[in-house]
Amino acid sequence: DAGITQSPRHKVTETGTPVTLRCHQTENHRYMYWYRQDPGHGLRLIHYSYGVKDTDKGEVSDGYSVSRSKTEDFLLTLESATSSQTSVYFCAIRDRDGNEQYFGPGTRLTVT
Amino acid sequence: KQEVTQIPAALSVPEGENLVLNCSFTDSAIYNLQWFRQDPGKGLTSLLLIQSSQREQTSGRLNASLDKSSGRSTLYIAASQPGDSATYLCAVDKGNSGYALNFGKGTSLLVTP
Numbered sequence: 001d002a003g004i005t006q007s008p009r010h011k012v013t014e015t016g017t018p019v020t021l022r023c024h025q026t027e028n029h030r031y032m033y034w035y036r037q038d039p040g041h042g043l044r045l046i047h048y049s050y051g052v053k054d055t056d057k058g059e060v061s062d063g064y065s066v067s068r069s070k071t072e073d074f075l076l077t078l079e080s081a082t083s084s085q086t087s088v089y090f091c092a093i094r095d096r097d098g099n100e101q102y103f104g105p106g107t108r109l110t111v112t
Numbered sequence: 113k114q115e116v117t118q119i120p121a122a123l124s125v126p127e128g129e130n131l132v133l134n135c136s137f138t139d140s141a142i143y144n145l146q147w148f149r150q151d152p153g154k155g156l157t158s159l160l161l162i163q164s165s166q167r168e169q170t171s172g173r174l175n176a177s178l179d180k181s182s183g184r185s186t187l188y189i190a191a192s193q194p195g196d197s198a199t200y201l202c203a204v205d206k207g208n209s210g211y212a213l214n215f216g217k218g219t220s221l222l223v224t225p
Contacts, residue, residue: 035213050210099143
């Protein structure tokens, strides 16, 4: 499982509140990703990181920000949550040896 | 933008059958292609990765092929079992955007005893 954990695993929050999701990896992989999965849309890239303090936007980045101050942690922040951000959020890493991506267990976020 | 399509969206087969899942992509300039399995309410499990220079990869009862020129990949599952029931996702890495993956919407497979 490439040592990827996500926290929290489930969260219910109200519209307008800030939310931060955490992804933690234990194997010093350079590349980390945040995707969201929604029925009818599949998985879509939100943001990715290619090193400490190096991040870039993905396909659906509006309303999200990220930070990576340490190799092992990649944080996803919803500054002011909206109902359209209700989704399952997956973190992933890219294995530096085999180029495969491995995914965390996911965070189910509900915005009411 | 790379579009990835998986057909069929759902498939039901009796146990023991061999089956093929299809994945097509619009831009043949890919870096690699990866197949995943996802069980309901769970995360993604990597099954196979095919580099752009490869034609196929095998793991146990699974065989994935890649035809870059036609923009197609297939996942062949031999002697299907009820435990193979899951959603299978195809994802393409174009080698840009930090090697991020573009996903198809998946094929939901049900193998009946």
